[in-house]
């Protein structure tokens with residue numbers, strides 16, 4: 185199967201203060217195949233979120249090559265990166281970042297509205313389809329604030345899928361949830377992965393969930409220690 189994501193020799197340094205430069209990622213090589221579900225684990229401060237931000241085109245590497253769905257993104261402008269991010273990648277974070285004044289349906293429509301500017305019946309239908317997929321059809325017109333943490337995270341997953349991304353990135357998606365809700369959210373992501381062949385890369389501290397992914401990539405001190 186084709187690779188949805190290829191990283192070659194990715195390095196990332198941050199400037200701390202005016203002169204001190206610290207390298208946080210020391211040459212990461214990673215491939216994720218289309219339809220693969222990968223867990224990234226590692227100690228706090230090892231560079232997992234930095235890596236996910238680079239994969240998600242939210243930050244640029246200091247050096248190295250990054251290919252998303254076969255496209256070399258190294259020389260793309262910021263505007264082109266934003267466009268690619270909007271279409272190829274869906275994001276789920278530890279905090280759901282739903283807009284609390286909006287309904288579940290409106291939150292799911294947001295990426296489509298940002299892309300196309302104005303609402304349409306097709307967008308409404310897509311939102312309905314996605315809310316059904318995450319088991320929240322009845323909650324379509326409820327404000328996000330009136331939903332449980334697990335339900336809010338399921339809305340966030342529906343929103344992440346709105347643009348039919350090839351790859352979903354999730355940073356501690358179950359970190360704020362109780363055990364039962366974490367299980368439900370993980371099972372939902374896994375079933376979407378299986379049914380729709382969407383690739384997932386999730387950062388998690390939850391080892392029992394990580395063990396149920398296709399592959400575990402362990403990051404230690406800015407390098408891949410295994411996986």
Ligand SMILES: Nc1ncnc2c1ncn2[C@@H]1O[C@H](COP(=O)(O)OP(=O)(O)OP(=O)(O)O)[C@@H](O)[C@H]1O
Nearest residue numbers: 198199200208226227228229230231232233234235
């Ligand atoms: N914008 C930044 N400027 C300077 N240093 C940064 C920046 N972002 C991250 N770092 C540093 O990079 C290192 C890796 O941080 P990162 O957040 O990627 O780790 P992590 O593995 O995701 O940790 P955690 O599991 O605690 O979320 C840390 O030492 C952090 O202080």
